Amino acid sequence: MQTLLLTKEDVGRLICMRDVIAAVEEAYKAFNSDQVVQPDYIGIHLPPPRGEVDFKLGYNKANEVISMKASSGGFIDNPTAHGVPSGMGTILLFDARSCALNCVMDGSLITGLRTGAAGAVSVKALARKDARKVASIGTGNQARMQIRAINEIMTIEEIRAWDSHPDTLAKYKADIESEFGISVVTAHSKRAAVEQADILVTTTRGKGSVVEADWVKAGTHIVAIGTDQRGKQELDPEIFRNAKVVVDSMAQCAEKGETWHPLNRNIIARDDIHGEIGEILLGRKPGRENDDEVTIFDSTGMAIQDNLTADRIYRNAIDRGAGTFFEFFRS
């Protein structure tokens, strides 16, 4: 039995953001078509200065692939103490027809890519067609990934960016302007960034509200990325009161997404949540219905996004003859 091994470099060469966006759309649709088995993930927390390692499993009946992603993060001493990044990842792909191990690939890049793509998928479904200005609260790696993905599906005229670290902000401006040729205005306040935005992207992984309700103008689409665990928060829960709220997974977002906060404070009820994004992509529920509504996409991240993104990479590798085959046993 041959197993394909793919390095981080292979993975980077084998996928473009356009493919990832297509894979994530397919994932959301599969999720809302009863094609997905996605057990609760398992996390192991290590004591500081170490972080956490999560194991996320997804089975997609549509392509008969079972994926397992082991993903670590927050090991802040790794670069100095162990000479490796603070977060790493590994993905296994099994052929669900036999459970043969088809592929072991480095998983460092996929979480970032599929999370970026998630934002872009929501922009396609929920942002105004004339949206041009993006506000970015947070300017780290995922903030860049969001721009990389959104830039694939619309023309971004200007980005207003804010970060609590001025150095990070300056570097973001330089990088985005040189990589994408999009003008970045470094905002002197969060409010200044938010109040002119057509699309607001939050990636701070913050632990308290960073965006106030009265800064958000009518017609804004909010991509809420940073909250994927209980305890994290980025948005004033009041923003949810009159917004059209769309989630990746109702179960996850109500339990540990940004949506938990307004639910917990009874600002909205579960029934006020418009739906899961897969339902919109499948045409079962409307997306944006007018230019004035505020739309929120709460992304907590799902194993099925990894599954379809990694499967796309694997199939690209097979098509192009990339990677290294290894025989774990003779059959």
Add this chain to the structure above:
Amino acid sequence: MQTLLLTKEDVGRLICMRDVIAAVEEAYKAFNSDQVVQPDYIGIHLPPPRGEVDFKLGYNKANEVISMKASSGGFIDNPTAHGVPSGMGTILLFDARSCALNCVMDGSLITGLRTGAAGAVSVKALARKDARKVASIGTGNQARMQIRAINEIMTIEEIRAWDSHPDTLAKYKADIESEFGISVVTAHSKRAAVEQADILVTTTRGKGSVVEADWVKAGTHIVAIGTDQRGKQELDPEIFRNAKVVVDSMAQCAEKGETWHPLNRNIIARDDIHGEIGEILLGRKPGRENDDEVTIFDSTGMAIQDNLTADRIYRNAIDRGAGTFFEFFRS
């Protein structure tokens, strides 16, 4: 970062049963010394003729290793339809200090080995010192593995074996006699096998009681292997009424081991369970206290057994320069 790849053949060459028994003893002691984080495993069930794939995670603080075993079984059409075995396995070992992926090894052999070793560890702790006769109810792969392991730690004078399939039974007799030189009597009934045994090993994975209480003579040690899921059963629950019951994990055995049946029928209460085997190995609780008591070891299998067995194989490979290094990324 270098990751060691080990084939099934490598794994087979790198470990002997004596090492596995030591690893499993160490695992049980670690489990009862608050050194182990072992989340509930995740199982994905596929529709027939496919089987199940389980993902078992274990973190051992003592050696700072995190293990993940993906293990499939019951894919009965695999040999004919896909040219692969009906069950396969893969184990990942992470250095818990950094979460670097140290090793990817074939996991086909480890479950069988560590389960065999579990029985032997219980024999050391619980069987009579003058035990010589083993009864084996069930004569498949795990029945052989039990003999292979028990044979390492005591002298087996005779095996009385029974199986519902006469062909399997005959093959077992031929194989055991040639491999170990131990005389095997093929019993004409289960009762005939059981009633003379000093040690009774059950590996049928049956779904109803196969051993009656009044067949079991005083002083017998019972190694109950076959029940690791709700719905499986091998022993008349009445056997538990006056026996010394030892489990690998109280939580697992009460929930889905052989011990669930007498608990469910109120034949014993949780407090009647003598303890976990690690407590005996650590000297916190007595093992066998006289030659008349019937002892039962209920083994449901724990991720920490895989962890320590796989780690032993990995360390042997490093010591002997075995395996193939692969660089998933440059650090």
